[in-house]
Amino acid sequence: MIYKYSELKNNNKIKQAIENKLLFKLDCGLYSDKEKVSDLEIIAKLYEKAILNSDSAYFYHGLTDNIPRNYYLATKKRARKIVDKRIVQTFSVDKYFLIGEEFIYYNNIKIRIYDKERMLIELVRNKNKISYDMYKEIINNYRNIVDNLNFLKLQKYLE
Numbered sequence: 001m002i003y004k005y006s007e008l009k010n011n012n013k014i015k016q017a018i019e020n021k022l023l024f025k026l027d028c029g030l031y032s033d034k035e036k037v038s039d040l041e042i043i044a045k046l047y048e049k050a051i052l053n054s055d056s057a058y059f060y061h062g063l064t065d066n067i068p069r070n071y072y073l074a075t076k077k078r079a080r081k082i083v084d085k086r087i088v089q090t091f092s093v094d095k096y097f098l099i100g101e102e103f104i105y106y107n108n109i110k111i112r113i114y115d116k117e118r119m120l121i122e123l124v125r126n127k128n129k130i131s132y133d134m135y136k137e138i139i140n141n142y143r144n145i146v147d148n149l150n151f152l153k154l155q156k157y158l159e
Helices: 014-019 039-046 054-060 116-125 132-144 151-158
Strands: 002-004 024-027 031-034 071-076 087-092 101-106 108-116
Touching: 002 132, 024 039, 031 039, 031 101, 039 071, 039 108, 054 071, 054 108, 054 116, 054 132, 116 132, 116 151
Parallel strands: 071 087
Antiparallel strands: 002 031, 024 031, 101 108
């Protein structure tokens, strides 16, 4: 499990736990009880208010086999710019930001992500920004799960 310093600051024995290898420092203000931690888990903890979208969302929902080179995160329009080479940030208008937000588990990591219905709308809106092969793959995978989509939710999002 990953902890922020603020979650541990009541514990005055952080240095001692690190020396005894009970706790490992991952980054400034970020600690873990495991030595090896995935980037996804770190990003999910560091940027708790951001939502996975775009290529990342399609991948984690199983709609594409293309592993994204970066993590695609959406934040509110006035959010601070994320300075991290691993992340591609998009800014969303506040009133649309939370539409379609959900939490899923991927490899036992709880991630905040847009649901499949929201991502279908995003796919259609941004089809010219996606490679044709990837667009075709995602659309075909949506056709395979059409019975699992919530069309009432989709209609509500379109409004």
